[in-house]
Amino acid sequence: MAQAELRGLYAVTPDDLPRETLLAGVAAALAGGCRIVQLRDKSGPMPERLARAHALRRLTRDHGARLIINDDLALCQLVDADGLHLGRDDGDLRVARAILGPQRILGASCYADLEAARRACAAGADYVAFGTAFPSPTKPDAVRAPLELYARARAELPVAVCAIGGITATNAAALLDAGVDLLAVITDLFSAPDITARAAQYQRLFEKA
Numbered sequence: 219m220a221q222a223e224l225r226g227l228y229a230v231t232p233d234d235l236p237r238e239t240l241l242a243g244v245a246a247a248l249a250g251g252c253r254i255v256q257l258r259d260k261s262g263p264m265p266e267r268l269a270r271a272h273a274l275r276r277l278t279r280d281h282g283a284r285l286i287i288n289d290d291l292a293l294c295q296l297v298d299a300d301g302l303h304l305g306r307d308d309g310d311l312r313v314a315r316a317i318l319g320p321q322r323i324l325g326a327s328c329y330a331d332l333e334a335a336r337r338a339c340a341a342g343a344d345y346v347a348f349g350t351a352f353p354s355p356t357k358p359d360a361v362r363a364p365l366e367l368y369a370r371a372r373a374e375l376p377v378a379v380c381a382i383g384g385i386t387a388t389n390a391a392a393l394l395d396a397g398v399d400l401l402a403v404i405t406d407l408f409s410a411p412d413i414t415a416r417a418a419q420y421q422r423l424f425e426k427a
């Protein structure tokens with residue numbers, strides 16, 4: 219996986235929207251320049267998850283964007299997604315890498331744990347995610363990752379470093395200053411009054427960084 223591709227806004231979908239609203243939101247983010255989308259669907263029944271994944275596959279492909287599936291290796295394969303994101307309880311990274319092959323993107327949640335990130339790199343991850351970076355409206359009780367951790371991870375690890383949790387277009391600069399490659403955002407993007415404009419705002423932050 220080319221590391222250069224793993225830079226920019228990473229739109230992570232809210233899991234409480236009707237399908238058409240979700241697709242309209244993602245289309246708006248893509249129009250604003252977002253090139254990486256994660257389907258994070260915690261609650262839906264399988265036929266609906268599959269329909270969302272297929273629809274997002276079409277949409278992202280039409281925009282030359284990457285689609286990453288959260289948690290679900292089988293769904294990733296079924297819809298021919300570009301990659302998979304796994305948390306600590308979602309399956310073994312080495313097994314996922316072996317099944318996905320070398321080309322697909324594999325991401326790993328590492329919370330605030332640099333040692334877990336080292337292991338994830340050794341297991342074949344293309345990016346490691348730390349967070350929450352700030353208090354998150356989506357995961358209010360999640361562990362916080364200190365800003366210094368991003369800088370340490372960037373200096374030490376051979377893969378892209380992703381930040382997630384409570385990120386806004388206003389607080390993102392501190393993460394970019396620390397060298398973060400990917401900003402994974404739910405609320406600040408999908409609750410924005412103009413999603414296209416908000417996505418473009420993030421892209422400009424990366425251009426300036």
Ligand SMILES: Cc1ncc(COP(=O)(O)OP(=O)(O)O)c(N)n1
Pocket residue numbers: 228230256258288289303304305306308325326327347348380382402
């Ligand atoms: C890019 C990115 N980073 C972290 C997460 C969180 O994953 P996880 O800890 O497995 O929690 P859930 O998202 O499954 O609730 C993520 N999804 N994406």
Ligand SMILES: Cc1ncsc1CCOP(=O)(O)O
Pocket residue numbers: 349350353354355356357360382383384385402403404405406
């Ligand atoms: C899935 C996830 N993992 C850590 S924080 C988070 C949610 C991020 O959402 P928001 O951008 O709304 O804080």
